[in-house]
Structures are given as C-alpha cells and as structure tokens.
Amino acid sequence: MPKPVENNVVSVSHLTRLIKNTLEDTFGIITVTGEISNFVRHGSGHWYFTLKDSKAQISAVMFRGNAMKTFFLPQNGMEVVCRGKVTVYEPRGNYQILVSDIQPRGEGALQVAYEKLKKTLHAEGLFDELRKKALPAYPRTIALVTSPTGAAIRDMISVISRRNPMLELLVVPVPVQGAGAAERIAEAIDLCNEHGKAEIIITGRGGGSIEDLWAFNEEVVARAIARSRIPVVSAVGHEVDFTIADYVADKRAATPSVAAELVLRSREEIVEQLKSIAFSAWKFVDSGMRARRQSLRRLLADRAFSRLDRRLHAATQLVDERLEMMHRVLDTSMQRRAHQIQLLKERLSSHDPDRLFRRGMALVFRDGEAVRSIHKLAPGDQVSLRLRDGHAEATISNTKSYE
Numbered sequence: 001m002p003k004p005v006e007n008n009v010v011s012v013s014h015l016t017r018l019i020k021n022t023l024e025d026t027f028g029i030i031t032v033t034g035e036i037s038n039f040v041r042h043g044s045g046h047w048y049f050t051l052k053d054s055k056a057q058i059s060a061v062m063f064r065g066n067a068m069k070t071f072f073l074p075q076n077g078m079e080v081v082c083r084g085k086v087t088v089y090e091p092r093g094n095y096q097i098l099v100s101d102i103q104p105r106g107e108g109a110l111q112v113a114y115e116k117l118k119k120t121l122h123a124e125g126l127f128d129e130l131r132k133k134a135l136p137a138y139p140r141t142i143a144l145v146t147s148p149t150g151a152a153i154r155d156m157i158s159v160i161s162r163r164n165p166m167l168e169l170l171v172v173p174v175p176v177q178g179a180g181a182a183e184r185i186a187e188a189i190d191l192c193n194e195h196g197k198a199e200i201i202i203t204g205r206g207g208g209s210i211e212d213l214w215a216f217n218e219e220v221v222a223r224a225i226a227r228s229r230i231p232v233v234s235a236v237g238h239e240v241d242f243t244i245a246d247y248v249a250d251k252r253a254a255t256p257s258v259a260a261e262l263v264l265r266s267r268e269e270i271v272e273q274l275k276s277i278a279f280s281a282w283k284f285v286d287s288g289m290r291a292r293r294q295s296l297r298r299l300l301a302d303r304a305f306s307r308l309d310r311r312l313h314a315a316t317q318l319v320d321e322r323l324e325m326m327h328r329v330l331d332t333s334m335q336r337r338a339h340q341i342q343l344l345k346e347r348l349s350s351h352d353p354d355r356l357f358r359r360g361m362a363l364v365f366r367d368g369e370a371v372r373s374i375h376k377l378a379p380g381d382q383v384s385l386r387l388r389d390g391h392a393e394a395t396i397s398n399t400k401s402y403e
Contacts, residue, residue, distance in 0.1 A: 013090065020088035023095060027086040032097065033105055034058075036078050049074065051082060051097065059096040060084075066100050070179045071211045073218060078113055079105035110210055114217050117244060121219075126226045132250040133231040135263055136199050141168040142263060143198035143230075145188045148173035152206045152237060152256035157368075159260035167264065170198055171368070175215075176205035182218030189224040189232065201228065202259050203245070204235030216243040225249055235259035274344055278337050285330055293323070362387050374401050 010018075034051035041047055045064030050057050060082060062070075074080060084099040104110050121127065142160070146153050148171060160167055172188040175181040185203060192198050203225075205213070215221065216236050225232045225248045234249035235256040246252040253259035265273075296319055363386040364371040371377060377396050385392040 023086045031083045033081045062099040127247045139199040143170040143192045143201045145172045145203035147176045155257040156260040163264045181215035186220045186224035202233045207237035216245040222248045
C-alpha cells in the first residue's frame, strides 16, 4: 500500500483499498433481493445491472462463468434474489455486489415475465392468424433447429424416415436450455432463412420444467420466428401449457413427433387422395349424364311431340347416337384417368426404399447423413449401412471412383 505523505493523509487508491477490504471482511457472502434495472449483457458475456427497491439501489455484476449457468435471461423490472459478496470497483470507487447466483423471486416471477411478454407481443399482432404462413403440402427439405443429442431429434428423424425416406433434412444444432440458448435458437432460424433451401423449419425440444423450457419463452426467439420467411413449426414437448414460441409460430405441435407427422403426408395418404379425386370426377360426370337423360325423357313425353312421329324418331335416334358418343368419351376419359392413377402408383412404388433393399441395395450414412457420392468418403471413415432387414456398422478401407 502507498505510504501517507504526512500524518493522517492517505492517497485515494489507499483509501479505496481500505474501504474494499473492510466491506469484504465485514459482509462476506450475502443474499439480497430487489428489482432489476439498467440490465446490460456485455459482448464479453458479463452481466451488469442495478438492484433497487423503493428507497435505495446498488450496482451488481455477474461474470460470464456464472451467467452461463443461469437458465433465464434477466429482464428489467423482474424481481430477483441474488447471492454474492459486497466489493468495491476500485477504478471508480463504487461499491457493488459481485453476484455468483441469481434466481427469480418467488414461483410466480417467471409467470409474470411470461405474461408481460405475451401481452406485448399480442398487442403488436405477432399472434394474429392472418400473418401466419401455410405449410407447403409436399416439402422436399426440412430444417430441424434443436439439440443434436436430445430425444426430440431422434423421434423426428424416426417419423420422417418412415413417412418419407427421400426427404432431405437439415439439422441445425443448438442448445435448448440454459443462458444463451434463446440467442442460439434465434440465430439458427435466421441462418435457415439466409440459406434459403429449407421449406419448413421445426424448432423445439422434449418436455421439462418451466425453467427447462424457458428459452422458448424468450423475446429473441419470438422475434426470430415472426420475421422468418420460411414457415416455422413450434414443437416443444408439452401437452397443456403453451410457450411464447407456440403462439408466434405458424403451426404448433404438441410434441416433436407430432410435428414430424404434421408436416409430412404418408404415401398411403397420397394414394387415397388420388383415389378420392378420381372418384369425385367420375361422380360429377355421371351426375351430369343422368340429369341430361332425365331432361330428354321429359321432352319426349311432352304432347307437343305426339304428332311429330317421324321427327321424334329422328331426334330419338340422334339422341341415342349422342348418348353413345358421350358414353364413349366418358369411358375413354375414365380409362385415361385410371391409367394416370396407375402411373402415379408405379411412380410411388419406384420410390419405395424397400424395393431397392429387396434388390440387395443398401443406404450408407455417415454422422447421420446419407452419403450420395464416393467423393464424400475416405479410408478410415465410420459408416452405417441400412439393409432390408436391419442396420450394420462398417469402416471404409478403400474407395474407388468410376468417373
């Protein structure tokens, strides 16, 4: 410590150090409650804010290491309980709390924050049905914004592979809980829009407590979903409660598995739809024919035609010829439609992966992604083989290109 220039005279830094030591020795670890204001999340990851009540306020800082362990992002006006120690920031001579742990005050604190954000976004029109986009009926590429290790992604891939194995999946890995998760999810949604290939985005996770699901209640995620040009399906694994993401998304699914079923029609559903279209067309034509026949019968029964036997005979013959012609046209049309339906069935059958498997072919996957070129493999790569009756693991020992 600097020595006094004369008796009872100390430097500013000396005095500040004495105050700092006195405060830290006197208070030690304390727990304090108050309302957050002036919250700033620095680029370094540190949090700076003020704790206040009706009569006083104190500065607070939470460094990045502890902030990353916090499941929610504090908001101005939120009541919290902080645990830490009183210290002095010597360059400015300000006393402050060095926070090691922060929690919402009371069980209703998160609910209050939830309702406040919900009210704000609703007033802005982000929940309006008119702004929500329709999902494409037959998507070719879907992006999954979720944790790469959770049960949710396994469930979605399983359902999608079963309903449409030819669909292309883009997996965008993100954390789905904890500090920073909301920002990562929002960035991933923006990235999908910049990339532009996906036709639908599914974002979500499996179920959990309100703390576990809180990332999907953050404003940054809601804003990202609202500005997405690509339709977004919210698939947070909970049956009863809604997250903010559920309200803003273009479609809400109760679970990730339901989301996968929602965005894809099975091959059986497509075939049944084609059959329904063909049957409706036949009924329409048949109904028209019946109406015309009845109209002709009424005309022929009219007394005005009783004295016109010859003309009636000719007209009747003409009607019969026209009816026969119409039947031929109808039969030809129905045969053509039947042929088109058969072609569609054959095209669907040609895309059936089981047919390829029965011929002895296999699908090769590396790191969960289908390998479509020999140039994507190298000796030593670990791959998975999908055969007709099961899976196998293999190691590439050599590659050879036919090009």
